[in-house]
Amino acid sequence: MLSLSRISKSFEVKDGVYQAVDSVTLEVEKGSIHGIIGASGAGKSTLLRLINLLERPDEGSVILNGREMTVLPEKLLRQERQKIGMIFQQFNLVANVSVSRNVSIPLELAGVPKRERTERVEECLRFVGLADKAGQYPAQLSGGQRQRVAIARALANHPGLLLCDEPTSSLDPATTTEILGVLKHINEKLGVTIVIVTHEMDVVKRLCSHVSVMEDGRIVDTFSRADGEFLPAASSSGSYREQILGKAREDYA
């Protein structure tokens, strides 16, 4: 459904150029939950932002559902973005408007008529279990609730793809579990493909069907549950592959 081909992005910094994403090729299967894990500064967020072209690639192409995104004119690109949900570590809600208006904004941007908007907002809030908070403001909610509003907002325009940038990194363990549950539910019930960037091993093990390991701007390893069961227990030595699939498996490979 999504394929990145030899995609690169560099930034100008004080002493030259910094290659944040370096010729990455990646295939994301329809219906999968694809984790991208790696150390801080590996280029994970940049890679995610290249998918919906918040960041323009220097080279390479992004193909979503057979459509080359990188060549789309501004207006069509905006329409495509409306079909790609995105959630963030800091939630990025509009603090000055109510929960329901937050969910309504993407619908307004897409030109959905008022009556349909009201219905859809209710539906999305019910889906994330926040129907009773519709009239409240983000500041009155807990972190987990805010992230659920952000998820409802991302779902409003029926996206086929949901991009998540460290969605649980500022949440406590119990809330993390709750949010991972919501994401899983979205994937299973609505068939939404998810790409999730994280540095938390646990998130990958519990949620993802596919994993890519990122290091210094490159994808250095990709595997899936087809390569073996992901280890439930926390092991914290060896490569990401070893930590997730276990050492023995590595030996067979």
Place this chain on the structure above:
Amino acid sequence: MLENAFKYQEQMWQSIGETFVMVGISVGAAVLLGLPLGTLLYFCRKGQLYENKKLSLVLNTLVNIVRSFPFLLLVVAMIPVTRLIVGTAIGTIAATVPLSIVAIAYYSRLVEQALLEIPRGTTEAALSMGASRLGLIFKFLYVEARSGLVLGLTTSTISFISFSTVMGVVGGGGVGDFAIRYGYQRYETEVMAYAIVVMIVLVQIVQFSGSTIARLLDKK
């Protein structure tokens, strides 16, 4: 003694009217032109969405020049421009021209500052959901900055009230001019004191309303 203060009551009402006209029009100019200018200043800044070094330099220089000009000199220097725009350089309406120019420059800076307070993630979220430029500005940026925008306008309005007091030099009138002509120049201290009290009350009302509105708008 107190009656003394009120003996030019009719002229006082007229002066208050003139102050309202001058300040009202410049507040209008601040909103209609200072707000977009400030938004442009914000977008062109280094590291912002439409970073543009040249435009940024030009706009910043212009805004700084207007803001650093001693106001009275600006009023005088602008006389030809004023004459061009309103046909005369004398009177209340003519006085609003330099006042509006300062208002636009002054408020644009405060708008830029208010917008800079918005976390980067807000813009990020807006763009990720396919917001157009206007969508980003009206559904995200102005919504998030609204109480800062109101506070900025309040501060600006109070400055305009203060600037308007010297408009006597071009026959602009206003409460400040009243204080000077009927109080100071005629040695009628009570009249002058009365005019000053009127100014203080005016400023208090503006500040109180502005702060209250800003507080009601802020849901953060």
